[in-house]
Amino acid sequence: MSDYEKPSMDLFQPNYDRPEADLFEDTLDKRHRVGRVWKVVFQISTVIGIIALATLILKIFNDTMGYAAIQYKKNPATISTTGKSLEEMSCSELWPILAENVSKNRLRTIEREKILEERTKTECYNLVMFEVAEPTVKKTWPLLASLINYQEIQAYTAEKYPEGDLTFKVWITKSFILSPQSDDPLKAGIKTAILGSLFIILIVIIISFPIGVAAAIYLEEYATQNRINNIIQTNINNLAGVPSIIYGMLGLAVFVRYLEPITSGALFGFSDPTTANGRTILSAGLTLSLLILPVVIINGQEAIRAVPNSLRQASYGMGATKWQTVWSHVLPNALPGILTGTILAVSRAFGETAPLVVVGAATFITFSPESIFSKFTSVPIQIYQWTARPQDAFQNIAAAAIIVLLVLLLVLNATAVFLRNRYSRRW
Amino acid sequence: MYEAKNAQFPATSTDEADYMDLRSQPRIHESIIKGFLIFSGVISILTTVGIVVFLGQEALRFFTDPQVSLVEFFTGTVWQPQIYKFGILPLLSATVMSSLIAMGLAIPIGLSVAIYLSEYASQRIRSIIKPSLEILAGIPTVVLGFFALTFMTPLLRSILGNDVVQIYNVFSAGVVMGILILPLISSMTEDALHAVPNTLREGAYGLGATKLEVSTQVVLPAAISGIAAAIILGISRAIGEAMIVAIAAGAGPNFTINPFEAAETMTGHIVRISGGDISYDSLDYNSLFAIALMLFLFTLTLNILSQRIIRRFREVYE
Known part of the structure; x- marks a missing residue:
């Protein structure tokens, strides 16, 4: 015998102290109320499940971009002597800067990896950035905080890392997908x-x-x-x-x-x-x-x-x-x-x-x-x-x-x- | 030999050689194929045998080592391989604690979701919510571990205070594990509830029962075998889950009953030690196999129990 064949019938048990007619009406309201309460409980549970999924996905997206306080060994703005910004310079313009700022041995290693003529503009730019400017990430903020508390973040960065630079960084980029693993989160890829x-x-x-x-x-x-x-x-x-x-x-x-x-x-x-x-x-x-x-x-x-x-x-x-x-x-x-x-x-x-x-x-x-x-x-x-x-x-x-x-x-x-x-x- | 275009029906042919040879012929390539098919089936047996033999063999080496005593293994409260202390209780307690937290969350919510989807929700809502929840079950556990460490723990710490909740703690790992197991329980339970024939519901309605009474006092008991099986599978999954606890629960055996402290589960310990530099044939290495063997036996027992329950207590309607 299994349980379902004898469902608990407490609610239907006649109460002989009262006249029959009252009995049914009396409990019915209460039973429906209990039913409504539980329906809400069931709905809330379902919503909790959906919220868990949504939170998970939002949390991950939230972490993929946001402000980052980056400190440079040498500020990129002062590297260029011609007044042009680094992004605008061509590879042949960037090369002398590189030669000026890194040791001879390091330059030779870089040349041995790939010669100047074969490098694209972005590659040269990245070289100058990482070899000369040498950025390190000091602190990052998730997207939501970046959007809401920009003033606070700015004040915090100005106070804690006076030489630091606050930039909005998107962490999932093409170079992230195409770069090999690295110890430096700015260079690391998968x-x-x-x-x-x-x-x-x-x-x-x-x-x-x-x-x-x-x-x-x-x-x-x-x-x-x-x-x-x-x-x-x-x-x-x-x-x-x-x-x-x-x-x-x-x-x-x-x-x-x-x-x-x-x-x-x-x-x-x-x-x-x-x-x-x-x-x-x-x-x-x-x-x-x-x-x-x-x-x-x-x-x-x-x-x-x-x-x-x-x-x-x-x-x-x-x-x-x-x-x-x-x-x-x-x-x-x-x-x-x-x-x-x-x-x-x-x-x-x-x-x-x-x-x-x-x-x-x-x-x-x-x-x-x-x-x-x-x-x-x-x-x-x-x-x-x-x-x-x-x-x-x-x-x-x-x-x-x-x-x-x-x-x-x-x-x-x-x-x-x-x-x-x-x-x-x-x- | 038989050739298609020359084929003639025996009745019209007078030439014996033209008859089709209908006797079964030995087909070597078919036997070879069948051999491969059988071999493929047997590989699963070999896998089980492999698990038992290799885990058993290394575990035996561990237990027969003079530094280790069986009694201490099962009753000792310190697991510190460096000083030859091998008591599994700290690891076991963390496993039990995280599983209890996970199930404490997953069972009530999972059952509620299943009842809602099966008894209350419209077909359209059901067809949206059920697959959405199943996405949760398909998310790699390492992602959930990330979620536990970088979302659940900071959340708990901001609610309960940084001095109460440690950075690594069993509680947030358990909660996220509950999120992982919730869709497993809700999905299997929903299937079981859905399989209960409508005649039972209609009978109960006919007696004047409300929707809640039908759901909880008629349909739920009728599907109890499927629900029990789902819960047991959920427990087995929680015990064997590794990445969430490895990331969020802590890195160091700790015999405690405070879920807000860091503690290491059996699976978490295996992941941490085997992920480091470990030399083969050391006592440390062999101890991992002893833990894994325990884990295998636990989960196997639970899985078999779950299958038994389904087979023994299933109500077959119609």
């Missing part, structure tokens, strides 16, 4: 992290898609109801609920340590000096593949199950074998669903941080990954590292990186929704 993420995701797709789909086909089309297949099915459901950090520990033990000759590339003659031990893109990719495999399988199974049996029967009726039926009839019809499920699973892998930290993401790399045996970092890892630093400006670039991550995820999810709407068929 190119390295984006490339790392893409490399890892590529491995995840290459491994988890075929294996996941194959396992789904096996379980839905081939497996009979026996003990082993039941164990496999239950096991997959359980694996889907294992915390991601456990997969990180598994990856650390298996891919990073046990299979180190393979994952470090040593077995294949890659002796990249930067990839000490197995903490490589390959290890990270394999770990995340295992992590999303159960989800890919479960989604694949659902898609295959949605293909009506009549299609299979028709195919068998024409003399097709089991595999021919699966390959030519079941799979093409299940593919949109499978792809949607896989993309959603991949977008989960894209945002994962904990397993990658455990597997051994590099704390600081400025060079782009070259092969799957390179050290790795990823966008979420970068966000984690920047969030952990106390200075204001790192919070701003962490927010900028979050925007990049959310946009990438949005693109992935929109693709999934598009595929589902465009190709899914109702039987």
